[in-house]
Amino acid sequence: MNVLISGASVAGPALAYWLHRHGMQTTIVERAPEVRPGGLPVDFRGTTMRVLGEMGVLDELRAHATNSGARTVVDTNGNPVGTMPKEIFAGELEVPKADLTRILYDLTKDNTEYVFGDSIRTLTQDASGVRAEFEHHAPGTFDLVIGADGLHSQVRALAFGQETHFTDPMGYAFGTFSTPNYLNLRDTGFFHLASDRAVAVDVVRDDGEVMVFFMFPAQGVQRNRDAQQSAIRTAFEEVGWEVPALLEAMPKATGFYFDELSQVTMSSWSTGRVALVGDAAFCVSPMSGRGTSQALLGAYVLAGELSTQDTFETAFGEYEHALRDYVATNQKAARMAPAAFSAAPLTQDVLDEMAAASKGVDSADNVTLKDYSNL
Numbered sequence: 082m083n084v085l086i087s088g089a090s091v092a093g094p095a096l097a098y099w100l101h102r103h104g105m106q107t108t109i110v111e112r113a114p115e116v117r118p119g120g121l122p123v124d125f126r127g128t129t130m131r132v133l134g135e136m137g138v139l140d141e142l143r144a145h146a147t148n149s150g151a152r153t154v155v156d157t158n159g160n161p162v163g164t165m166p167k168e169i170f171a172g173e174l175e176v177p178k179a180d181l182t183r184i185l186y187d188l189t190k191d192n193t194e195y196v197f198g199d200s201i202r203t204l205t206q207d208a209s210g211v212r213a214e215f216e217h218h219a220p221g222t223f224d225l226v227i228g229a230d231g232l233h234s235q236v237r238a239l240a241f242g243q244e245t246h247f248t249d250p251m252g253y254a255f256g257t258f259s260t261p262n263y264l265n266l267r268d269t270g271f272f273h274l275a276s277d278r279a280v281a282v283d284v285v286r287d288d289g290e291v292m293v294f295f296m297f298p299a300q301g302v303q304r305n306r307d308a309q310q311s312a313i314r315t316a317f318e319e320v321g322w323e324v325p326a327l328l329e330a331m332p333k334a335t336g337f338y339f340d341e342l343s344q345v346t347m348s349s350w351s352t353g354r355v356a357l358v359g360d361a362a363f364c365v366s367p368m369s370g371r372g373t374s375q376a377l378l379g380a381y382v383l384a385g386e387l388s389t390q391d392t393f394e395t396a397f398g399e400y401e402h403a404l405r406d407y408v409a410t411n412q413k414a415a416r417m418a419p420a421a422f423s424a425a426p427l428t429q430d431v432l433d434e435m436a437a438a439s440k441g442v443d444s445a446d447n448v449t450l451k452d453y454s455n456l
């Protein structure tokens with residue numbers, strides 16, 4: 082089987098790894114000119130740790146674990162009001178997303194054809210295969226095409242329809258960037274909540290930088306940097322603590338990234354020979370902390386079913402069957418998170434409850450999946 086994958090971040094390379102291990106041929110087309118260097122830390126727990134172990138990358142990931150420790154929750158004057166235990170946001174293992182994507186790329190580059198700096202332009206499928214035309218490269222025909230190209234998936238737009246039919250905006254937007262560590266933070270971070278808007282500052286590495294995260298109620302913000310930074314400034318102009326200094330640093334900051342909090346919900350994750358995986362199919366939003374796990378487990382199950390079922394149609398059906406409940410649970414929890422933050426003062430009792438829930442043995446992180454690793 083010859084599979085074209087769009088997207089070389091998490092779901093795409095993980096899928097290529099498992100497809101190759103099951104004897105299939107893969108090509109990955111990625112719009113960026115190289116493996117994307119940016120992104121906030123992402124974390125893993127439960128079943129995802131097992132799957133990463135089966136992929137043989139856990140030791141290397143552990144070597145790139147972030148330095149983040151507990152976050153101090155501060156009031157508007159910078160006085161500590163509580164401690165946010167690491168379990169809430171860092172799982173069993175937390176790594177910068179850029180390290181994860183590079184490790185997955187290194188794992189797959191010898192057995193997968195990578196095409197950087199390109200994108201699928203058209204998809205046409207019939208009973209024998211899918212023809213893909215690209216922005217730059219010559220067209221090709223594949224047995225299957227899988228969109229692992231994120232929240233704003235091009236494969237979803239081409240094969241299923243326009244994005245607005247499948248995305249559910251959550252009424253919030255977020256902006257992140259890196260800036261010099263002028264607060265001299267070490268192994269720790271700060272979190273400040275001002276009613277319905279939040280700001281976090283975290284040390285990810287000992288590289289003299291901190292990562293800043295702003296989240297606030299917003300909808301329909303234009304997709305250009307000036308409008309996005311202006312929306313952040315307006316939302317936070319009355320907020321105290323270090324916010325004025327962080328807003329001043331924002332225009333000069335590196336790695337600025339902005340988006341609206343959205344989830345993707347679809348009645349089917351496949352149409353004919355085209356399927357979706359990761360954020361493209363079932364984005365849960367950054368509110369969950371489980372998007373990367375969903376991408377990794379989605380890739381694992383999709384490849385496993387393709388290698389065990391007689392037809393790709395049955396495989397796509399079984400893939401959905403295995404993961405629908407897991408995704409629905411995560412999406413429900415993420416939808417409740419912004420309101421939960423702003424509903425009550427963030428006391429130490431509330432933070433301790435959140436930490437205890439993150440450790441729960443029955444949590445969604447311990448999803449039961451078939452073992453496809455010994456096929």
Ligand SMILES: Cc1cc2nc3c(=O)[nH]c(=O)nc-3n(C[C@H](O)[C@H](O)[C@H](O)COP(=O)(O)OP(=O)(O)OC[C@H]3O[C@@H](n4cnc5c(N)ncnc54)[C@H](O)[C@@H]3O)c2cc1C
Pocket residue numbers: 087088089090091092093110111112113117121122123124170178199200201229230231232233234235236255257358359360361365366367369370371372373374376
């Ligand atoms: C601010 C923020 C914080 C987060 N925090 C966490 C966290 O703590 N824990 C966690 O588990 N998850 C977290 N997530 C979610 C996590 O990053 C995603 O769920 C995960 O990266 C999904 O992986 P993916 O491979 O499906 O998609 P993505 O990582 O979005 O990758 C999509 C890839 O497709 C490429 N692409 C896009 N369009 C095209 C095209 N037309 N042609 C070719 N390639 C294309 C992109 O360049 C990219 O490389 C966070 C996300 C954000 C935005």
